[in-house]
Amino acid sequence: MNVTLKQLRAFAEVARARGFTRAAERCGLSQPALTVAIRQLEEALGTALFERTTRRVRLSADGLAFLPTAERLLAEVDGAIQSMRAGAAAGRERVSVAALPSMAALVLPEAASAIMAEGPETVIHVRDANSSAVQRRVRAGEVDFGLGSLWENDSEIHVEPLLTDRFGLACREDHPLADSEGPLPWAALAPDPRLGFARDTGIRPLLETIGGRTNGLAQPRLELSNVTTAGAMLSEGLGVTAIPYMAFACLGRAALRFRPLEGPDVCRDIALLRRKGPPLAPAAARFRAHILNACIRFAAGAAHVSDSRRQAASHKGDARDEPLEGEKR
Numbered sequence: 001m002n003v004t005l006k007q008l009r010a011f012a013e014v015a016r017a018r019g020f021t022r023a024a025e026r027c028g029l030s031q032p033a034l035t036v037a038i039r040q041l042e043e044a045l046g047t048a049l050f051e052r053t054t055r056r057v058r059l060s061a062d063g064l065a066f067l068p069t070a071e072r073l074l075a076e077v078d079g080a081i082q083s084m085r086a087g088a089a090a091g092r093e094r095v096s097v098a099a100l101p102s103m104a105a106l107v108l109p110e111a112a113s114a115i116m117a118e119g120p121e122t123v124i125h126v127r128d129a130n131s132s133a134v135q136r137r138v139r140a141g142e143v144d145f146g147l148g149s150l151w152e153n154d155s156e157i158h159v160e161p162l163l164t165d166r167f168g169l170a171c172r173e174d175h176p177l178a179d180s181e182g183p184l185p186w187a188a189l190a191p192d193p194r195l196g197f198a199r200d201t202g203i204r205p206l207l208e209t210i211g212g213r214t215n216g217l218a219q220p221r222l223e224l225s226n227v228t229t230a231g232a233m234l235s236e237g238l239g240v241t242a243i244p245y246m247a248f249a250c251l252g253r254a255a256l257r258f259r260p261l262e263g264p265d266v267c268r269d270i271a272l273l274r275r276k277g278p279p280l281a282p283a284a285a286r287f288r289a290h291i292l293n294a295c296i297r298f299a300a301g302a303a304h305v306s307d308s309r310r311q312a313a314s315h316k317g318d319a320r321d322e323p324l325e326g327e328k329r
Contacts, residue, residue, distance in 0.1 A: 093283035131202030161308035196220025245304035
């Protein structure tokens with residue numbers, strides 16, 4: 001059974017009102033209809049969201065855990081609807097992008113500045129997300145395109161390579177491994193308590209592909225889903241981790257150090273993901289072109305990041321003088 005917006009709104013209103021009577025009034029539903037919506041949501045989720053007595057209704061433990069997610073989803077939908085209406089009323093073009101936080105922080109500002117300089121007619125919506133969420137939003141048609149690593153193969157999604165982002169050790173500046181700047185073998189991480197990332201980030205699956213050479217990073221003692229949180233943990237001296245350079249660069253913490261890891265060299269591939277089918281709308285196509293240019297310039301100035309398209313061209317022995325698509329002469 002699919003979960004509907006009607007069911008999510010019903011759940012949120014009952015949680016706020018702590019009862020069905022007032023919640024039904026706020027939802028514009030009869031109380032029996034509200035009760036049915038809640039029951040259908042509980043059946044879809046496979047758990048009871050409320051504890052009911054003759055005197056009161058209160059959230060169950062699962063209901064308490066689910067409420068923030070439901071409220072966030074409703075806020076995003078309401079915000080998107082309001083934005084669409086406002087843009088339509090103003091005659092503006094709208095571009096929606098889901099992006100890894102590192103891409104949103106390091107590449108999108110230049111691209112956004114370029115398209116905004118063209119005039120006030122384009123409204124840009126950026127949704128920060130991890131790799132699995134970026135691909136999910138693209139697959140669902142919630143955004144024009146995504147900027148992230150391919151989470152799983154999908155015949156409905158077109159993949160346009162952008163950047164290759166090398167993994168390295170991240171640690172605090174007073175850690176013994178921070179004494180020099182050259183590459184390190186993966187075995188150097190073995191003695192330390194390890195921070196790692198959850199599977200939905202896209203970082204963990206990459207580490208799992210190289211097996212024992214990661215020395216347990218795929219089964220960390222401290223598992224995280226947010227790179228910013230990892231930066232705080234590292235700053236506190238809670239061990240070391242392996243992290244892509246762009247994610248490290250987003251931390252902005254002067255007290256942390258990055259050293260590339262080798263044997264093997266491990267990289268994550270970042271791509272522009274979009275659904276196959278109709279071409280991008282004009283505003284989205286222009287924004288894509290600005291993103292391609294921004295990626296070229298970023299890779300040119302980053303020691304551990306390379307331009308995937310230029311790298312592929314060089315592997316094919318392509319010595320042409322023409323610029324790559326999206327690159328200015």
